Amino acid sequence: MSILPSDALEAALKRRDELLTLAETLVTYDTPSDDKVRCDALADELAARYAPLGTVERMNNPQGGDHLRIRVAAPGVTNEVKPVLILCHYDTVWSAGTVAQRPMYVEGDRAFGPGLYDMKVSLAMAELALHSIKEHAWPLARPVVLLLTSDEEIGSPTSRALIETTAREGNHVLVLEPPVEPDGALKTARKGIGMFNVTITGRAAHAGVEPEKGASAISELAYQILAIHALADHAAGTTTNVGIVQGGTRRNVVPAEARMEVDARAWTSAEARRLEEAFQNLRPVTPGVQVEATGSFSRPPMERTPASRQLFAEARRLGADLGLNLGEGATGGGSDGNFTAALGIPTLDGLGAPGEGAHAEHEQISISGALERMALLIMLLTHM
Structure with a gap:
């Protein structure tokens, strides 16, 4: 049975109340990235909810919440057809107890709640889109694999290998992160994120009696801050922030130790490599002082490619068939889509619900926008 855009939109709109109820259920779970007990409680809920839709694999994660991989078969599609990978995460930046203080609520077309926009409503959208496809017997264009991970907000240290391994099996990747604010554009590019620690070791001395016997780590820190800021290239969009x-x-006391933590961002792999090399080549200015830098780009840049542009065009x-005017955008923030794009796999990001306030107390979504994006997801899964 073929699916028309009007069918997908009608199916999504009929699930408005169901979407809000499910989103509220998911928001009720506090899931700070570093809290295994609380994250695992939501993993239990998600595993049970997705079980009727496909095969659920649960990956034990001693360092945090378990990761879930759901495989949804596409009847009638040959084994040679590679799956589409959908990326979601269920951890949030909010600490335990936040939901009790600020539970989800609705005002008109807006719904508010901690972690709703980034990105628990996306979990609800994905589940209900798949239920709609199943209930209407609409054929999937290819098998679907979903990854629901627990550590995206802290850089995906335990899920990166799983994401990359799974992505290599797939044809393309859809990331249900929020779109570009405020126009709701989809994302075909993201900056890579580098995290660096610089440690400076000097020599202590009495600052009043014999300062000449010391070597100030803080004075050297000042020189290194200037050097690090000079690595930025604003024309290229490369930034460094101490x-x-x-x-x-x-x-x-003449200070014997000092340290700093640096955030670095770049649009291209070439710029990321330049910064990594520059940090490794930092040299002291102050005699008697040592400078050591560690770190790297933990998220590679998600560079815009012809393949990602084609994915966006589709x-x-x-x-447009749904009446949506989707723009193409980019952002300085990273996501798990950075990993898949860096592997050369076509990746389209920003497919979550329109809204605003990620990581802020006024975090919110457009309810009508979420339903439209659910209809879009139905179309993507049945046509691409």
């Missing part, structure tokens, strides 16, 4: 500095022990065409 976000945390620490050093010294007492006012009257999504834009299907969106």
